Amino acid sequence: MSDYVTVARDGAIAVITLDNPPVNALSHHLREPLFKALEAARDDAAVEGIVIACAGRTFISGADITEFGTPKALASPSLPELCALLESLPKPAVAAIHGTALGGGLELALACHYRVADKGAKVGLPEVKLGLLPGAGGTVRLPRLVGPEKAVAMIVSGNPINASAALEAGVVDAIAAGDLTADAIAFAKARVADGGPHVPVRDRDDKIAPARADLSGFEAAVKEATRKTRGLEAPLACATAVRNAVTLPFDEALKKERELFIGLVNGVQSRAQRHLFFAEREAAKVPGVSKEVQPRAVKKVGVIGAGTMGGGIAMSFVNGGYPVTILEMSDEALDRGFATIDKNYGISVSRGSLSEEAKAERMGRFSRTTNYADLADCDLIIEAVFEEMGVKKEVFGRLDAIAKPGAILASNTSYLDVDEIAASTGRPQDVVGLHFFSPANVMRLLEIVRGDKTAPDVLLTALTVARKIGKVPVVVGVCHGFVGNRMLGARSAEGEDLLLEGASPEQIDKVFADFGWPMGPFAMGDLAGLDIGWRNRKSLGKTAAIGDALCEAGRFGQKTGKGFYLYEQGSRKPIPDPEVAKLIEEKARERGVNRRDISDDEITERTLYPMINEGARILEEKIAARPSDIDIVWTNGYGFPIGKGGPMFWADTEGLRKIVERLEYWHGKTGKDVFKPAALLKQMAEDGGSFSGRPAA
Template identity: 45%
Template sequence: MSHYQLKDGVAVIVLDNPPVNALALALRLRLADAVHSALNDPEANAVVLTGAGRGFCGGGDITEFDLPALSQAPTLMALFSLIERSPKPVVAALHGNALGGGLELALACHARVAQSKTQVGLPEVHLGLVPGAGGTQRLPRLVGPELALNLVLQGRTCSAQSLSESGLFDRLTDAAPLDSAVQLARELAAEVARGRSLKRAGELTPKLPNAQAFFAYARATAKAQSRGLPAPVACVDCVEYSVTLPFQEGLDREFDTFWRLRGTPEFAGLRHAFLAERKASEVAGLPTEAKPRPVERTVVIGGGTMGSGIAMSLANAGLPVTMIEREQPALDRGLASVRDTYLGALKKGRLSEQQFEQRVALINGALDYEAVKEADLVIEAVFEDLDIKRQVFEQLDAAARPGALLATNTSMLDVNRIAAFTNRPEDVIGLHFFSPAHVMKLLEVVRGERTSPAVLATAMNLARRIGKTAVVSGVCEGFIGNRMLQPYLMQAGLLLDEGALPHQIDRAIEKWGMAMGPFRVSDMAGNDLGAKIREQRLAEQPDLVYSRSFDTIVAIGRSGQKVGRGWYDYVPGQRAPVPSEEVIAAVVAESERLGLKRRAISDEEIVDRLLLALVNEGAKILEEGIAQRASDVDVVYTAGYGFPRWRGGPMFEADQRGLGDVLATMQRFSDGPAYQRCADFWRPAGLLCRLAGQGQSFATFNHSELS
């Protein structure tokens, strides 16, 4: 777990706890022993701490955060104090990542040497926490309170090179940092021998003019932007302690704050979301011998909004892309869209000139399938029509080389049927990107019934390469995300019929935490697109009940944001949508047509009906084996559908609420207007009933138990 060796008078201690050298209890014990050994070794004049493998240290072990091990000796606070108070110089040699507790460990050392590309940061705020081992107290003393607050509050990672002038690092190197760190350790030891004091962060005094006004403004800003989450404001408080309190008192306040936040529901949800994303990359039943195929040359069929976004996702990872369209004007529009997007990023400072030129150069256009012949991966992103996709895949089957991956970006259609259009269904897979594809993190990887393990492994590897959060789904209408979205939208419409209005429904669910309510989402996606999906679903399932208000809105030309009129009016130059009197009149008229007396509907009922519609459909998806695990369903919704990350996801939220209460609430909703067929809609999934009856949760569910 840690290694100790003497190198010309310098004790080199190597952190070794794969994969990220997390500071779990076992590593803390070994590290404390190694530090004591160095301090007691008469031949060791200095100490260097470094990490084995790909990085220095990824921080605390999040899996221990609700276990007694978190507070067992040596705690991080005690260990870092031991290092900081060492009479012998301790130098951190950083490479790869130094995040969270890993950076806090480096801050406790007397000097830091970093490879210039090392990624550093204190991301605890993204878990609903503050740094809990001195980060908010030592960092301001080294780089100043303003920069420290920016790093802590945003929780962002950045390269060591970008902080070269901050005072955080004593030396930067393009090479491996160990030799430079050992040399610096020897120099510091010589200075100590001459009577010079070591630089201990805790002994420095941070200075900030007008500190009271600065922190008051920062606190107000954090409160306004955090939507009620406690961690951002707590981060401001803790950095302020570094300026206003003695070091040890600041440490104590920071730790108390960390411990308090660790018990909040926000931390529980964010921790679940973090661990769920890590778990989602593990594909159940994938043979170990299934190795990813190389992907270097790519083709995207279609240059529309989705196709150009997918092309940029690939180019952003350094992959050359050929974007194919049928006609020159469409291809020109697609390439212009790519260039304009990159140009906007350049103007905002998100890309350098070199990056701009490189990425634009990686994306080329074509009007034929010649590029398909040499491609390792082809992604189809054409109109959502099965006949059109048939034409595309028949051409791909004829043109693509053996072993090339043929992927469809369909959001609703049957991947197995699409695969059957080829003579190589084992090479066909669904890659459902979310729009805008170059921005959204979620990628649903849809495994067809004949998709080969090697193709699935290649898709998951590609997802990591292009920076996507991948979730494996089986084949069904809408896969995981869009299948669950349909009952959610159905309930939103039925709430309109009974007495709610679009802006009330959106406001209620957004106040609860969703990024956007169902009607704002519909306007953004296009209400005409929603109409096509409803038409397809009703053709196959005529018993489904949607509010006719959906079709009324489309019939009167309110297609959404793209035309400035949808469920809302969109005023040029005004960001907020405006409730529409025309829409309100149409909604009220539909209630009258149904013979319903409109009633007052509480925000609580709105949230419950929308949320539990998601939960029940998610339970059916799990029972059918479409999703591998409940946490995968949660990842789809937190990463792709605006579900509040701090609530963990719909299935986690149901567990927190209690499945018995979920069933009881659904039972209440099953008694409603006759035309809605409420008893059918709210009939609970068998899995939900079974888990509730056994006092279990979605978190404990394993699909193999059903077989």
């Protein structure tokens, strides 16, 4: 029928094959011929059943999100029209699912009478991760197959399930034993032979009737599913749509679902999350790394340091399938490190996310040593030692002596000059920064720090390995703190002054929480340990009146039960402490500061606006290749709310002119460089430009 849809016959079964590389997205140029093929099969008396299959590596992966916001997105035939046609067919329609059936792909399959999956298939409705809900009947049909409680958990999480779980839940009707298409054809023939009735999903009621009689179980499932989605609109809209599927007639619930979808797709949060979706893919494109460059082979990894960071890094690689050798200075240090690793895996086992067999397999991939020579056969060696240049250079000097030619030598530095570290070796082209975030086995972000002499194939290898171990990699340049920590320094610069001038830790933290951060800077400081910043300040000859005083009093945060807040035994809940308020007032008096009421807007202007300003400076200096790379760093490594799209995307929605005006105001008032507007930021504000619309460097 077209380049994208072909029809073949196997007896009385019409086999409609979709072929829209690379992932069979439901673009308009696919929907149109598919609709015509379904109409033709419906009207052909010789056709008694239909199988919808896909060429290539996967079933329909979802909608074509590049069409969002364009006329093609809603052009007829739309996906809802396709689903309505499928559901109205008087002959059985079977979806043959391989690879992934996600989003609109699963919605199309749900409109079929039956679904047969390959044993390696995965199905899901991940629209929530783009700030959306399934807009073609997913929230109304899925509850009729799996029950509303299971449906709301699947839709709000957006996480796919495998074929066996899909069969158990009722999403699919059979798993192919051999060739998928052949088995789907056989399944269709059997259903034709049965003579029906072939009940469409829309008319199935048995899985939602109990919830219709008593919603309490469903509401409990909603509460659990949305527990960690504070501030995001899409998860709540998803829950509303599933509730509608239970309480409203099918067609009315379908109409409400579409209204909710349109509202979300036109909203700021979905635009922000779609921005991040494309930004993550754009970050893989690194200037100077051509398509001809090939990654180096990495078969074995070495990690120096078995502490919190080193152990977490080692776990990340083991989880990704790599054998890892951990080096420490003593057997005692190794014992402590491996005890922590074993405990962490044990927690996963107790939660049911890891089996005892899988734990044993992962622990078996570790080896331990106190001898640098045992790292000689590693393809990638990462140091996670103390953050001090002399220590780092000593480690790299020793690695230079024992590492095999072509081995990649990486530093997990958070701030230090990777070029200076590389210069301590005779192979600076093989040196790269790999800045993991703590806990390294959990946090997704990996800043790949490109030194002046880092080879292109080393960068490509780092990107490839990062994705294999489940990280979101972003290549950044060399400067103090790189992208994330450098901007964090700008965000934190006014923290103590805000306290001295009249704000409280709880007020500032509330402003951050209301913005959408998981926690505010003072609660975060208590969680991380205030002594870390204290030691760092002392090493740099710097002071912080309040932070230093707290540490001198032994108040290091949660681990001591006292920091900026009080913590009851066994609790992580921060409790405001009158002693801290008293300390702040004393320090203000010592410095002759007249305290006053500080507005929430002022807190935002003096914390988040300098952060945006520093981001603009980073772009000027080409430390980051593009604004969206900065957004990926901050949403994946620092808790910037995904519903706001990252700091540079949010700056556009806040208004660049407004940000520049307020920065200039505070610069005039304080004289501090952190408020002096970056040239790029000023120029963009004057020209009416935007970070999210700015082309890649």
